[in-house]
Amino acid sequence: MQQRYIGASGLKVSEIGLGTMSWGQETDEEAAAESLKTFVDAGGTLIDTAGSYADGSSEAILGSMLGDLVARPDVVIVSKAGLSRRNGRQTVDTSRRSMLDALDATLARLGTDHLDLWLAHDWDPHVPLEETLSALELAVATGRARYAGVSNYNGWQLARAVSLSDVPLIANQTEYSLVHRSVEREVSPAAEALGAGILAWAPLGRGVLTGKYRGSVPAESRAANDRLADYVAPYLTGRPERITEALLTAARGLDRQPMEVALAWLLQQKAVSAALVGARTPAQLKEAVAADTSAVPDQIAEVLGEVSALGD
Numbered sequence: 001m002q003q004r005y006i007g008a009s010g011l012k013v014s015e016i017g018l019g020t021m022s023w024g025q026e027t028d029e030e031a032a033a034e035s036l037k038t039f040v041d042a043g044g045t046l047i048d049t050a051g052s053y054a055d056g057s058s059e060a061i062l063g064s065m066l067g068d069l070v071a072r073p074d075v076v077i078v079s080k081a082g083l084s085r086r087n088g089r090q091t092v093d094t095s096r097r098s099m100l101d102a103l104d105a106t107l108a109r110l111g112t113d114h115l116d117l118w119l120a121h122d123w124d125p126h127v128p129l130e131e132t133l134s135a136l137e138l139a140v141a142t143g144r145a146r147y148a149g150v151s152n153y154n155g156w157q158l159a160r161a162v163s164l165s166d167v168p169l170i171a172n173q174t175e176y177s178l179v180h181r182s183v184e185r186e187v188s189p190a191a192e193a194l195g196a197g198i199l200a201w202a203p204l205g206r207g208v209l210t211g212k213y214r215g216s217v218p219a220e221s222r223a224a225n226d227r228l229a230d231y232v233a234p235y236l237t238g239r240p241e242r243i244t245e246a247l248l249t250a251a252r253g254l255d256r257q258p259m260e261v262a263l264a265w266l267l268q269q270k271a272v273s274a275a276l277v278g279a280r281t282p283a284q285l286k287e288a289v290a291a292d293t294s295a296v297p298d299q300i301a302e303v304l305g306e307v308s309a310l311g312d
Helices: 029-041 053-065 096-110 129-141 155-164 187-194 205-210 229-235 239-254 258-267 282-289 298-307
Strands: 003-005 012-014 016-019 046-048 076-081 083-086 089-092 115-120 145-151 169-175 197-201 272-277
Touching: 003 272, 012 016, 012 272, 016 029, 016 282, 029 053, 029 282, 046 272, 053 096, 076 096, 076 169, 096 115, 096 129, 115 129, 115 169, 129 145, 129 155, 145 155, 155 169, 155 187, 169 187, 187 197, 205 229, 205 239, 205 258, 239 258, 239 298, 258 272, 258 282, 258 298
Parallel strands: 016 046, 016 272, 046 076, 076 115, 115 145, 145 169, 169 197, 197 272
Antiparallel strands: 003 012, 083 089
16 A cells, blocks of 8 residues: 655655544444454554544544554554534534543543544634644644644635644645545645645545445445435435446446545545545455555546536
């Protein structure tokens, strides 16, 4: 698996990252362990988690495997704080107290004394940005995080954060795929100019770019899950459906899997440092880590770009 630097930093990671949002929910400990071993054996190093994933269970499961299944120095662990679910509702709180309390809890669940990269999980309109940044800065100053960054920030939010931070913000984790290219309006140009690499979540369009939803909804898929159906639904019809058909045609012409072409296209885009694949099963992850992510030919990339281009 190819390795890349995140943004303008010296932090090198695998171009495919292992997303663990489903761990502790759709993915049990046994499947998570198999997935982690598959990932590391394939040369993967970047593992993404968050305190909000399964109320901390994702981090706890990963922590139970560090030192036994995989050596801590062999992986780059990214976690996030500031987002939680309370009484069925998503809550954002990036206050200094909330962030630092969450960091301590994350480190305890992971059984490690530091994160390689710590991110503010979302923009909080109710907390001064300087306060949120002070938590990131303290984490780096005390060694509890080696690097800092943000998640789900738009272009001006990222620019403002970078201008105020006393430590480099090396990453912005955001959704990016052939069916979700709105980041190209502001986020990508800002990230490229500011030296912040994009860690792309949902790089396979929440699963639709694999082609598995073509014509029907598989019984074991996210779209058939009561908790996740609304997450996938926006990409099943209309423009995303047309983009997926074009991708399938391109993949057939190249004699490659749709997943491979979708990931390869994304990894060719400016400012993208890595694609975070949130596979729910070991079988899905095996396909992702074995994917041929070599560059898509210019002509094919141009056609895919035109089909998926943003409207005015």
